[in-house]
Amino acid sequence: MNYWGIDDADAIAGYLAQESVAYGTAEGAWNERIGRQKWAALYMQGYEGWAEYRRLDFGVLLPCADGVLDGDGSVPSRMKYPLDEQTLNNANWTAATGGGADDLLTTKLWWDVN
Numbered sequence: 001m002n003y004w005g006i007d008d009a010d011a012i013a014g015y016l017a018q019e020s021v022a023y024g025t026a027e028g029a030w031n032e033r034i035g036r037q038k039w040a041a042l043y044m045q046g047y048e049g050w051a052e053y054r055r056l057d058f059g060v061l062l063p064c065a066d067g068v069l070d071g072d073g074s075v076p077s078r079m080k081y082p083l084d085e086q087t088l089n090n091a092n093w094t095a096a097t098g099g100g101a102d103d104l105l106t107t108k109l110w111w112d113v114n
Contacts, residue, residue, distance in 0.1 A: 004043075032058040050076075057114055069105060076105035077112060 001012050019025040026033045035058035042049035053061050054077070061075045069076065080103050085093045097103035 028058070031056040032060065034058075036060065054112070072106055074106065077108050078105065080105060 001015070006012060015021060020027070021037070023033050026036070028036075035052060035056040038052050038056075039049050039061075042052065050061075053075070063069060063073055063075050070080075081093055081097065086100075093103075094100070
């Protein structure tokens with residue numbers, strides 16, 4: 001909060017004391033409690049926030065209302081390979097993606113079991 005110019009100690013303490021924010025009283029499992037606060041802390045760092053959402057698997061993100069995603073409209077599970085991989089490293093890209101069939105935003109990675 002200090003980084004964004006909020007220097008009022010009472011405002012910071014008030015925010016942290018909210019039942020929905022304080023770790024001991026916030027709803028959800030540990031990963032959701034931590035994930036929500038880390039998501040807020042990573043404001044303006046979209047990729048980092050998305051990575052934490054995926055890492056902690058706290059499942060509360062909604063897809064962008066006005067965004068257009070290539071896929072089923074859900075929050076992406078992964079990023080697609082860059083076009084350079086298809087053109088400059090086609091043999092390995094084809095082997096890794098089943099000829100492109102698995103190079104989708106919705107394809108789960110090997111570690112993503114949920």
